[in-house]
Amino acid sequence: MDVNHYLELVRKNQPLVHHITNWVTIYDCAQVVKSFGASPVMAHAAEESADMALISSSLVLNIGTLTPELIESMNSAVLCANKRGIPVLLDVCGAGATGFRDRMCFKLIDETRIDIIKGNASEVARIAGADVRTKGVDSGDVSGDLVKIATGLAVERDCTVIITGKDDIITDGKKCITVSNGHELMSHVVGTGCMAASVAGTFAAVDPGNIVEASAAGLCCLGIAAELAVSLGNGPGSFKGFLFDAIYSLDRAHVDKMKRTGECAVTIL
Amino acid sequence: MDVNHYLELVRKNQPLVHHITNWVTIYDCAQVVKSFGASPVMAHAAEESADMALISSSLVLNIGTLTPELIESMNSAVLCANKRGIPVLLDVCGAGATGFRDRMCFKLIDETRIDIIKGNASEVARIAGADVRTKGVDSGDVSGDLVKIATGLAVERDCTVIITGKDDIITDGKKCITVSNGHELMSHVVGTGCMAASVAGTFAAVDPGNIVEASAAGLCCLGIAAELAVSLGNGPGSFKGFLFDAIYSLDRAHVDKMKRTGECAVTIL
Amino acid sequence: MDVNHYLELVRKNQPLVHHITNWVTIYDCAQVVKSFGASPVMAHAAEESADMALISSSLVLNIGTLTPELIESMNSAVLCANKRGIPVLLDVCGAGATGFRDRMCFKLIDETRIDIIKGNASEVARIAGADVRTKGVDSGDVSGDLVKIATGLAVERDCTVIITGKDDIITDGKKCITVSNGHELMSHVVGTGCMAASVAGTFAAVDPGNIVEASAAGLCCLGIAAELAVSLGNGPGSFKGFLFDAIYSLDRAHVDKMKRTGECAVTIL
Numbered sequence: 075m076d077v078n079h080y081l082e083l084v085r086k087n088q089p090l091v092h093h094i095t096n097w098v099t100i101y102d103c104a105q106v107v108k109s110f111g112a113s114p115v116m117a118h119a120a121e122e123s124a125d126m127a128l129i130s131s132s133l134v135l136n137i138g139t140l141t142p143e144l145i146e147s148m149n150s151a152v153l154c155a156n157k158r159g160i161p162v163l164l165d166v167c168g169a170g171a172t173g174f175r176d177r178m179c180f181k182l183i184d185e186t187r188i189d190i191i192k193g194n195a196s197e198v199a200r201i202a203g204a205d206v207r208t209k210g211v212d213s214g215d216v217s218g219d220l221v222k223i224a225t226g227l228a229v230e231r232d233c234t235v236i237i238t239g240k241d242d243i244i245t246d247g248k249k250c251i252t253v254s255n256g257h258e259l260m261s262h263v264v265g266t267g268c269m270a271a272s273v274a275g276t277f278a279a280v281d282p283g284n285i286v287e288a289s290a291a292g293l294c295c296l297g298i299a300a301e302l303a304v305s306l307g308n309g310p311g312s313f314k315g316f317l318f319d320a321i322y323s324l325d326r327a328h329v330d331k332m333k334r335t336g337e338c339a340v341t342i343l
Numbered sequence: 344m345d346v347n348h349y350l351e352l353v354r355k356n357q358p359l360v361h362h363i364t365n366w367v368t369i370y371d372c373a374q375v376v377k378s379f380g381a382s383p384v385m386a387h388a389a390e391e392s393a394d395m396a397l398i399s400s401s402l403v404l405n406i407g408t409l410t411p412e413l414i415e416s417m418n419s420a421v422l423c424a425n426k427r428g429i430p431v432l433l434d435v436c437g438a439g440a441t442g443f444r445d446r447m448c449f450k451l452i453d454e455t456r457i458d459i460i461k462g463n464a465s466e467v468a469r470i471a472g473a474d475v476r477t478k479g480v481d482s483g484d485v486s487g488d489l490v491k492i493a494t495g496l497a498v499e500r501d502c503t504v505i506i507t508g509k510d511d512i513i514t515d516g517k518k519c520i521t522v523s524n525g526h527e528l529m530s531h532v533v534g535t536g537c538m539a540a541s542v543a544g545t546f547a548a549v550d551p552g553n554i555v556e557a558s559a560a561g562l563c564c565l566g567i568a569a570e571l572a573v574s575l576g577n578g579p580g581s582f583k584g585f586l587f588d589a590i591y592s593l594d595r596a597h598v599d600k601m602k603r604t605g606e607c608a609v610t611i612l
Numbered sequence: 613m614d615v616n617h618y619l620e621l622v623r624k625n626q627p628l629v630h631h632i633t634n635w636v637t638i639y640d641c642a643q644v645v646k647s648f649g650a651s652p653v654m655a656h657a658a659e660e661s662a663d664m665a666l667i668s669s670s671l672v673l674n675i676g677t678l679t680p681e682l683i684e685s686m687n688s689a690v691l692c693a694n695k696r697g698i699p700v701l702l703d704v705c706g707a708g709a710t711g712f713r714d715r716m717c718f719k720l721i722d723e724t725r726i727d728i729i730k731g732n733a734s735e736v737a738r739i740a741g742a743d744v745r746t747k748g749v750d751s752g753d754v755s756g757d758l759v760k761i762a763t764g765l766a767v768e769r770d771c772t773v774i775i776t777g778k779d780d781i782i783t784d785g786k787k788c789i790t791v792s793n794g795h796e797l798m799s800h801v802v803g804t805g806c807m808a809a810s811v812a813g814t815f816a817a818v819d820p821g822n823i824v825e826a827s828a829a830g831l832c833c834l835g836i837a838a839e840l841a842v843s844l845g846n847g848p849g850s851f852k853g854f855l856f857d858a859i860y861s862l863d864r865a866h867v868d869k870m871k872r873t874g875e876c877a878v879t880i881l
Contacts, residue, residue, distance in 0.1 A: 090748050098369050098385050100636050104802040109848055114802065115709070115748025116636050119679045122712035126748070129709065141388045171384070171398065174391035210359050210384025210395070262591060264373040264383065310378055311587025318849025322800060367638050367654050410657045440653070440667065443660035479628050479653025479664070531860060533642040533652065579647055580856025 075251065077333055078326050080277055080291035085111040089131035089279035093272065094118045094148050096138025096167065099265035102314070103134070103272040106296070109321040112276050118144060123151035128158070132279035134272050135182070136165040137175055138211065145178050152186040161278040161285060163190040165271035170200035170208030183231060189285060190278060191227065192236040192271045195220055202227040211267070213239070221250060225340050234285045236293070238270050244290040245340065251290040254334040255297025262310040270296060290335065298332045299324055344520065346602055347595045349546050349560035354380040358400035358548035360541065361424075363387045363417050365407025365436065368534035371583070372403070372541040375565070378590040381545050387413060392420035397427070401548035403541050404451070405434040406444060407480065414447050421455040430547040430554060432459040434540035439469030439477030452500060458554060459547060460496065461505040461540050464489055471496040480536070482508070490519060494609050503554045505562070507539050513559040514609065520559040523603040524566025531579040539565060559604065567601045568593055613789065615871055616864045618815050618829035623649040627669035627817035631810065632656045632686050634676025634705065637803035640852070641672070641810040644834070647859040650814050656682060661689035666696070670817035672810050673720070674703040675713055676749065683716050690724040699816040699823060701728040703809035708738030708746030721769060727823060728816060729765065730774040730809045733758055740765040749805070751777070759788060763878050772823045774831070776808050782828040783878065789828040792872040793835025800848040808834060828873065836870045837862055 090113045095103050100116055107114035117126040120143065127133055133155040135148050155162045166179045179201055182188060191198065194213035196206045202223050207214045216223070221243055224235040228247035237243040242253040260266040270293055277292030278285045302324075303316035359382045364372050369385055376383035386395040389412065396402055402424040404417050424431045433451060437444045448470055451457060460467065463482035465475045471492050476483045485492070489506050497504040497516035506512040511522040529535040539562055546561030547554045571593075572585035628651045633641050638654055645652035655664045658681065665671055671693040673686050693700045704717045717739055720726060729736065732751035734744045740761050745752045754761070758781055762773040766785035775781040780791040798804040808831060815830030816823045840862075841854035 092748070096385075097366050097635050098373050101370065101639065101802060104636050105848070108800060108802050111800075113748050113750045115706070116634075116677055117706070117710070117748075118677060119712065121680065122678075122710040125710040125712065129745070129747070139385055139387060140391075142390065168384070168386070172386070172391040172394040174388065174394065207398070209398070210361070210382050210386075212382045262377060262380075264370060264377050307584075307588070309588030309591040310374065311584035311589075311591070313584075315584055315845075315849035315851075315853055319845070319847030320849075322847040322849070365654075366635050367642050370639065408654055408656060409660075411659065437653070437655070441655070441660040441663040443657065443663065476667070478667070479630070479651050479655075481651045531646060531649075533639060533646050576853075576857070578857030578860040579643065580853035580858075580860070582853075584853055 075287045075291060075335060077291045077294050077329050080280065080288055081295055081324065081329065083280040084277060087280050088112050089276060090115060090129060091132050091134060091276050091279060092126050092130035093134045094123060094144060094151060095134065095136040098138055099268040102265040102269050105318055106269040107272050107276050109318045110276055118147050120147040120150055123147040124154040127151040127154040130160060132161045132275045134163050134275035136167050136268055136271060137178060138167040138268065140175060140178055148182060149186060156187045159282065161189045161282050163192055163271055163275040164188045165268060166191060166193040166197045166201050168208060168211045169193060169197040170206050171210055176200060188233055190234045190236060190274060190289060191231065192274060194267060195237055195239055198227065198235060198237045199223050221338055225250065236274055236289060238267055242293045244286055246286050248340060249286050250338045250340045251286060252336045252338055253290055253293045253297055255294050255332065256300050257304045259304050259310060259313060260300055263313055294333050294335055295324060298328055301332060344556045344560060344604060346560040346563050346598050349549065349557055350564055350593065350598065352549040353545060356549050357381050358545060359384060359398060360401050360403060360545050360548060361395050361399035362403045363392060363413060363420060364403065364405040367407055368537040371534040372537050374587055375538040376541050376545050378587045379545055387416050389416040389419060392416040393423040396420040396423040399429060401430045401544045403432050403544035405436050405537055405540060406447060407436040407537065409444060409447055417451060418455060425456045428551065430458045430551050432461055432540055432544040433457045434537060435460060435462040435466045435470050437477060437480045438462060438466040439475050440479055445469060457502055459503045459505060459543060459558060460500065461543060463536060464506055464508055467496065467504060467506045468492050490607055494519065505543055505558060507536055511562045513555055515555050517609060518555050519607045519609045520555060521605045521607055522559055522562045522566060524563050525569050526573045528573050528579060528582060529569055532582055563602050563604055564593055567597055570601060613825045613829055613873060615829040615832050615867050618818065618826055619833055619862065619867065621818040622815060625818050626650050627814060628653060628667060629670050629672060629814050629817060630664050630668035631672045632661060632682060632689060633672065633674040636676055637806040640803040640807050643856055644807040645810050645814050647856045648814055656685050658685040658688055661685040662692040665689040665692040668698060670699045670813045672701050672813035674705050674806055674809060675716060676705040676806065678713060678716055686720060687724060694725045697820065699727045699820050701730055701809055701813040702726045703806060704729060704731040704735045704739050706746060706749045707731060707735040708744050709748055714738060726771055728772045728774060728812060728827060729769065730812060732805060733775055733777055736765065736773060736775045737761050759876055763788065774812055774827060776805055780831045782824050784824050786878060787824050788876045788878045789824060790874045790876055791828055791831045791835060793832050794838050795842045797842050797848060797851060798838055801851055832871050832873055833862055836866055839870060
């Protein structure tokens with residue numbers, strides 16, 4: 075996987091990435107996309123979400139602060155995105171915490187085409203059918219092999235599945251890439267999971283035919299930038315500013331030197 | 344009051360703190376809770392707010408950007424929280440600025456059990472029945488003894504009252520603690536009041552039987568971290584990052600050396 | 613134009629600036645106003661937006677994350693503001709991206725009195741009737757003389773028009789001021805356009821009889837602070853914290869030394 079190739083493609087193509095997302099990390103989702111040189115837009119009214127999808131290169135959905143109105147708006151944006159063939163990513167943020175979130179996720183996945191399902195371990199396990207509990211939006215304990223869970227869901231739903239964590243897992247059921255960049259401090263910063271979704275959606279926009287590699291490249295860049303940011307800062311507050319700085323000036327040399335990616339065997343159950 | 348005891352309890356128990364809050368400072372409320380090692384969750388849909396309260400250890404309400412829909416959602420979350428006996432804090436943000444805010448606060452306080460009422464001087468004075476004007480969400484002038492106002496409201500409503508300001512006042516009408524940590528710069532940073540509410544709610548979660556001491560300990564930690572942050576930064580912008588850093592690495596030595604708390608006599612009218 | 617005069621007036625009068633704005637940059641809009649020493653308030657419920665306008669010194673509207681409910685709320689706030697004669701600024705954020713945004717802007721401009729229309733080049737060109745496309749909320753290409761476009765719209769709508777960009781253009785159709793302060797990095801930071809609107813609205817509040825000069829002075833101060841912030845930081849992340857610091861401590865000497873403003877001839881078509 076040529077991470078630098080994808081980084082340069084994002085900077086050159088500057089894709090417009092449409093978000094219907096949550097109110098907690100909405101700024102960070104926008105800024106992380108912009109720091110990579112792409113154009114974020116956040117438009118959640120049902121009256122315009124499809125029109126915005128019409129001029130965008132990918133669509134990122136996040137159910138962090140979900141309401142029924144947002145689901146309606148997501149639905150019409152996805153239908154437009156599906157027609158145009160642009161990648162749609164769903165961050166199943168908080169799945170496993172309440173029944174409402176689970177139902178709304180299943181509704182979207184059942185009724186429209188979601189190209190990428192992304193979450194932390196317990197969120198994705200819940201969508202894969204496991205009886206797990208998510209602690210709000212923080213991952214709960216998941217027993218079982220995460221690669222198997224991701225692969226199984228990818229095959230079942232014919233999509234790419236991303237589990238973020240210490241090692242990120244990205245698979246479409248045929249190929250499976252792991253990304254080990256990043257830092258433990260990220261789990262103390264609100265929004266790192268949401269930003270990972272925005273980054274995967276941004277990179278998928280520039281190579282919709284190879285979503286696994288493109289989104290893995292994006293997560294690798296984010297993880298490397300996070301490592302650089304941790305080395306400059308002194309905790310979860312100063313980290314965020316340095317993260318955007320590091321993304322903005324990320325270069326080939328850093329990527330080549332620091333990237334820690336791998337492939338792992340896909341086991342279909 | 345053993346501030347370090349409470350700080351360690353928060354870090355060990357990592358309570359899930361459910362928020363129904365405003366859109367301006369929602370990120371900061373989440374990050375301040377996370378910086379203390381606890382888990383924030385923000386879920387405002389009426390369809391799930393009670394379910395989220397069901398798995399949480401405390402509930403923080405903030406009317407900064409209130410709508411009638413949020414009040415409905417707050418209502419069902421509080422009813423669930425009341426049944427479970429977890430602490431409910433209401434930040435009466437902007438009370439005294441418009442009639443709508445005043446009415447909605449009274450509605451919540453009259454119809455449900457609010458364990459902690461928190462605001463700045465003019466907000467709390469308004470809820471206590473004074474004819475004062477809040478300047479948007481910034482405190483207006485209040486004549487009268489703030490300790491008396493807080494104590495009177497605490498007795499009237501059988502709850503804990505927190506007035507934040509140069510000296511924070513925390514009282515349940517029987518005991519009254521003052522916290523003099525913090526820094527003048529905080530009044531130039533949007534969100535410090537909202538963060539104080541989240542912190543009080545987080546600390547109350549770990550000792551619901553002693554809300555006065557627990558929430559006072561939280562405000563003391565926040566104030567100490569703010570003093571450390573001011574010494575590192577150069578204004579209201581860099582302050583915020585340093586604040587989260589300082590909370591994240593706050594230790595026993597800093598607390599012991601820097602805490603400025605006191606008790607004051609309670610005067611019932 | 614005496615920039616320092618206006619800066620001091622804002623700090624002395626501390627106007628309350630009411631916002632009905634978007635969820636992406638709502639914090640930054642509040643903090644930029646507060647960093648200048650004024651009081652921001654964000655209240656979007658239709659039940660109170662007019663009451664908040666009743667105690668405010670100016671009103672800033674931003675359609676970044678527009679919904680029909682927000683338009684209703686904006687409408688009643690503007691009607692109150694119009695009656696009281698306080699300046700109303702409309703940031704036509706994303707005009708030219710979807711038909712919904714265009715229609716809602718025209719509705720507000722046609723049905724109420726908007727004192728200041730503000731946007732980037734393609735947003736303002738769209739409102740002036742040009743057939744341009746905005747890339748989400750980032751400016752698209754605009755052919756034609758921006759001063760002419762701004763002047764034409766100002767005359768047509770009898771208001772002040774602000775086009776932000778490398779050189780900001782501020783005109784009421786009679787007088788036209790340009791502000792060349794600022795830095796290219798600002799285009800990589802989400803929210804700089806929205807903050808410019810909040811700053812123009814804050815400065816207009818202290819001299820409603822001379823909106824062109826007052827808002828130009830505000831944009832000049834913002835641009836100077838941005839230049840100072842760029843010199844301290846290392847990219848779009850650390851920039852933001854330093855920006856608020858620089859605004860907070862901006863002084864006469866910096867303004868006198870760094871301001872780059874001009875007047876340009878007004879050409880009426």
